[in-house]
Amino acid sequence: MTRRSQAERSDVTTSRLVAAAQELFGRDGYAATTIGAIAAAAGVTKGAAYHHFLNKATLFREVFVREQEQISAALARAATAEPDTWSGLLQGCRTFLEHCLDPAFRRIVLLDGPAVLGWEAVREIEYEHTLRVLTEGLRAATADGRMVDGELRVRAQLIFGALCEAGMLLARSEDPARALPAVVTEAARLLGSLARDPDEHR
Amino acid sequence: MTRRSQAERSDVTTSRLVAAAQELFGRDGYAATTIGAIAAAAGVTKGAAYHHFLNKATLFREVFVREQEQISAALARAATAEPDTWSGLLQGCRTFLEHCLDPAFRRIVLLDGPAVLGWEAVREIEYEHTLRVLTEGLRAATADGRMVDGELRVRAQLIFGALCEAGMLLARSEDPARALPAVVTEAARLLGSLARDPDEHR
DNA sequence: CCAGTTACATACCCACGGTATGGAAGTGAG
DNA sequence: CTCACTTCCATACCGTGGGTATGTAACTGG
Known part of the structure; x- marks a missing residue:
């Protein structure tokens, strides 16, 4: 039952994005980290990232x-x-x-x-x-x-x-x-x- | 007589580039400053910048x-x-x-x-x-x-x-x-x- | 005087931030 | 239940800008 409410889905992806971003920004620095890489690490695409941020x-x-x-x-x-x-x-x-x-x-x-x-x-x-x-x-x-x-x-x-x-x-x-x-x-x-x-x- | 030696020409353009860079980096910050803008402010092109730096x-x-x-x-x-x-x-x-x-x-x-x-x-x-x-x-x-x-x-x-x-x-x-x-x-x-x-x- | 080097300009590539668009899933009113 | 509407996200696309490849004129040393 992967049926989720909107709020749930949203929270999951945002926190995943932030977690991935924390990992990559911390490891490679801001300039060397791309939004695409963060999104990929979070299991989503750039579109999701730009939807939430x-x-x-x-x-x-x-x-x-x-x-x-x-x-x-x-x-x-x-x-x-x-x-x-x-x-x-x-x-x-x-x-x-x-x-x-x-x-x-x-x-x-x-x-x-x-x-x-x-x-x-x-x-x-x-x-x-x-x-x-x-x-x-x-x-x-x-x-x-x-x-x-x-x-x-x-x-x-x-x-x-x-x-x-x-x-x-x-x-x-x-x-x-x-x-x-x-x-x-x-x-x-x-x-x-x-x-x-x-x-x-x- | 604009006949100059190589070293002279080189010194002039490099110092011009550095001066322009100092101005722009200081005013707009590193990220917001482009090489093209620096070169233009120095009166040369990107090629010159990348030749010296x-x-x-x-x-x-x-x-x-x-x-x-x-x-x-x-x-x-x-x-x-x-x-x-x-x-x-x-x-x-x-x-x-x-x-x-x-x-x-x-x-x-x-x-x-x-x-x-x-x-x-x-x-x-x-x-x-x-x-x-x-x-x-x-x-x-x-x-x-x-x-x-x-x-x-x-x-x-x-x-x-x-x-x-x-x-x-x-x-x-x-x-x-x-x-x-x-x-x-x-x-x-x-x-x-x-x-x-x-x-x-x- | 000529081969080789230096000092650039021009043209080009492509990675990446950001946007526009489309569609699937969820939601709320009636 | 249904249907308009919103939310969430993917895909496709654009523009900017860092960096490179190439061409060429000027200088230099022999």
Whole structure:
């Protein structure tokens, strides 16, 4: 009984298309991935793809959002598992860096995303996901007295930039597992500038 | 007497092509710029472009290097004009941020560069220019006792990432000139973590 | 002065993003 | 149940643009 409702059929094909797109965009990059290839990988034709998505960039945007949802969930999970706000922040950074070891993630989120969607659009999406988690972590740590006051939006952005760069650096090293401590150390040192001992005031 | 040597003719057309490419890539972005348009703007045809450059990416790479040469020179100039290594570092960062107000610079160096040339290639070029200047600034400040020790290569990379993000943030604000102080303050605060009072040891 | 190279222009190919069209399957009103 | 209408998707097609093949005039070295 392959009799399905329209909504069902539609959902199945769209999610198949997005999944195939995520796979191919992540592996080959945006420019080297054709709509035809995505459709074929999803078991449909170009017509189906253009029925559900306005154009290639729109489909890519969908993939980008998916990627954001996945990592922001992982970040939130990692942070809340920690005993206090400060270590939650550090653990979140570590989790982000580990995520950067995935080539598909780097390709989609760090390399192609800004070029394809534009910086503003990308940061707008990220501010609903990754940047939101980071900003809230900073806010919590500040409210906790573990971090000096400041423009949180700006601060989150700067830290995010440093983390992205760190993730790329890490991924490029021949032995990422061994290089991770050094990168984490430097990152923690940078963050350390913002730390404040909750017991003493200076 | 328009009689020119081969080398002369070649140099003229190549530099014209690069100049036109820099203009168009910076204004419209990599994807929206065609080789034909570049050639036309340079007063030649596609044939000339493909005679001097292997492909579109190669031409873009040339433009990218030019952009790097220009900014790294400006950074070095700004830094050496300062009285001490630490303020030289700060002034260099400020100069970089001001450079980010140029849309063409952002487009070529921050957005399209990594996507087109790949992260490794971009950082390899930058390590010969912008990142070199930054790393040397850090080295000088460290040797001067103004900054705590650390993995300079990694540190430069992290700071660079934060600065790029700061530059984008700045450029997107409705009034960059007014937003600059806040961004500089946050950036300086981040850098402050690495500062060390040269007179006291702890 | 001439063989060989360099510097282009012109003409062409084709891959790929996007559109137009057609038809099969589903849906909702009467 | 039926029939107009919509949704979903395939097929066929178009235009643009990156890249190549070819032709040719100008320069160069012997």
